[in-house]
Amino acid sequence: MGLFDRIKKAFTGKDDDEEKKSTEESIEKQESTEDTKEDDTQTLENVDNNEVEKPVEPTEKSTDEPGEKSIETTDSEDVSKKLDTTNTDEVTKVKEEVKPHTSEPVKEVESNTSVQEEPEDIESESDSSETITDTTTTSESPAESDESTDEDEKEKSEEKDVKEYDEGLKKSRNSFSTRFNHFLANFRSVDEDFFDDLEELLIESDVGYETAMRISDELREEVKLENVKKRSDVSDVIVRKLVDMYDEEGKEEDNSLKFSTDKVPTVFLFVGVNGAGKTTTIGKLAHRYQQEGKKVLLAAGDTFRAGAIEQLQEWGRRVDVPVEASKPQTDPASVVFDAVKRAINENFDILLVDTAGRLQNKEGLMRELEKIKRVITRELPEAPQEVLLVLDGSTGQNALSQAKQFNETTEVSGIVLTKIDGSSQGGIVLAIRNELHIPVKLVGLGEQMDDLRDFDPEKFIYGLFKELIVGSGK
């Protein structure tokens, strides 16, 4: 099942095919309910005249309820059962991720099924009396309660994550939806103008030129094959293509951060242009690892920009982590050398290295970064475990070309995408994956120390396209 269907199924309980089938079934059921109503009324009229005295209300009620119930039961079972049992692990994962957003459909189900649930309530009441007598034997052991607390915590943090992705991507989502709806409103038929407009829409949405062209080309074929004519079909096919292409391109991608496997410090080297968010990301990450009980050291490797050292030192103070620094204009490699030595000698778990971000002089930057890397690897052969390129996500295509340039100068192992919260250019993740194949590992969703998340492609895509996925095919 592609990502599009996985998200759709997790949210609505059905993928497109099931949705169509269930709509047809509902229509059939409604029709048969109508028939039953007519039959029942006739039967009652014929059978018992006493009952027919007060016939209309109860009769209608009793004939309505089974009819309604059977439809509602199907729906509620669809939602809860599909979410809970029939789904694959992948869907269960997405389910966890989209949980807070299922509140609306679930609420509907709850209110619809309140009448049906009464008998279960009674059962559970009688259960509870048994439970009370049994409390000594069934009460949770401390280990069990620890486990459930852990799970509660995990669930809470999952929900928080989803909410933050959702909030952070609001601007991107709205901006894409607006453009997309405008494009659809102008839709008349699938002709050359349609493909021109589609390419323009996708390029403007920062999914990248190559991705836009690929989608357009693939759609030409698909549209022919599927004989897509209606506006809703067009919308469905485009969003599905965007999401599933992204999913497919990421099959080999590992978005997790790598750590030292020995008892030696892990080193992350941060690169990126001025203002992209390197120092802020280092501060946030230092806070994260510090909170996890790890011993963290920072290295002020940007000795070039006035104020960069103080800025890192300020973060160090804020999150209570030491900073290895020297005077401005010192050779950054020597600062990093001192930091690595200190990290080894004082048993630090993690060393986060800031660097200068001058792109105007590509050669100089390359030499400097290579030198820093050499210094690190000489002392710690497995390090740096990550070379993280920090990109300002709000710069759209500019971020993509920066990534291309940096990747030429130094081997980047992962991307940190910052400022997604204030940006309408979230579509850039599609371009990064489809065109660069460098895994995004972290996303910045705000300026505060907690506003950094491990990158989760499915949550991101869900946050970016949710209405278009969930609402599509309807």
Ligand SMILES: Nc1nc2c(ncn2[C@@H]2O[C@H](COP(=O)(O)OP(=O)(O)OP(=O)(O)O)[C@@H](O)[C@H]2O)c(=O)[nH]1
């Ligand atoms: N809204 C938002 N702002 C961010 C995020 N990350 C960084 N910023 C802001 O971006 C600005 C630049 O961040 P820095 O961390 O100084 O960037 P830098 O790459 O270290 O810049 P130099 O030190 O000049 O090389 C600061 O005002 C940060 O607060 C983010 O995820 N969201």
